Amino acid sequence: MKYSMKLSAQTYRMVRSGQQTIVLRLDDEEQRQLQVNDAILCVCPEEGQEPLEARVKALHRFPNFAKLYAALPLLKCGYSQENLAAASPEDQNQFYSQEEQERYGVVGIELRLRHPEGNAKRRASMFLSMVLRHRPQEAGITLDAHGWAGVDQLLQGINRRFPLTEEQLEDIVRTDEKQRYSFNSDKTRIRANQGHSIPVDVELAPCEPPEVLYHGTGEKYQKSILEKGLIPKTRLYVHLSQDVETAKAVGIRHGTPIVFTVQSGQMYRDGFRFYRSVNGVWLTYLVPPAYLKKME
Secondary structure, three states: OEEEEEOOHHHHHHHHHOOOOEEEEEOOOOHHHOOOOOEEEEEOOOOOOOOEEEEEEEEEEEOOHHHHHHHOOHHHOOOOOOOHHHOOHHHHHHOOOHHHHHHHOEEEEEEEEOOHHHHHHHHHHHHHHHHHHOOHHHHOOOOOOOOOEEHHHHHHHHOOOOOOOHHHHHHHHHHOOOOOEEEOOOOOEEEEOOOOOOOOOOOOOOOOOOOOEEEEEEHHHHHHHHHHOEOOOOOOOEEEEOOHHHHHHHHHHHOOEEEEEEOHHHHHHOOOOOEEOOOOOEEEOOEOHHHEEEOO
């Protein structure tokens, strides 16, 4: 089905730019009709521009905003780095009364915008990630021992599937929100900073981690993690975040997000090795259950 959703001018601009991907609402009768993949027109009379076409990517339902704020990444819910520290569930009281919140519950509606040009860039970026981290043969290239690929050869290989210029490749590297890629000094070679499933040495030196790190994942994996700990599975390392918000943003990719604290300082003192990638992701080979605790 297709629905219409009114947005404030600020929310409209943040959704349009991609900064906000989750819209917060009461989970009333209207919202309960929504299903994943339903089409939505996001309209803003104040802006006087064309509606934004989107689809429902996920529906995150909670009994109240306190639970929602604890679980979802607020940087995807309309907050910025500047006002994140002051974010509070009480911010929603200006829109919805406590009685309404208790009566209906609340929902985070996760949206996926329809941007034909943006989708083409996203497909090229996803292919780039696969080639540089998992399957370089898909572009007809090989990576050296440290994960580097020649830019000219890479572009030639990618262009068999997706039209991509050197300028567009540089734009993908520059604007990637997770800073997944790095060029060498003269931009003749490129590699992924971490996340490889193929054996490469990205030349990271062991270093001492903070006392506590965080790991975001989906709620469905909770039981397995508490039993077995964190293991890299198809990747070379377990990936850990330095702050809770980043961990939430990672977790939401896997469904309803949960966050584990990792006693990384104690692990380090017990002999476990840690590495820090160029883009700030902490890496280790595994995290046993004894060093993990689910955040409430």
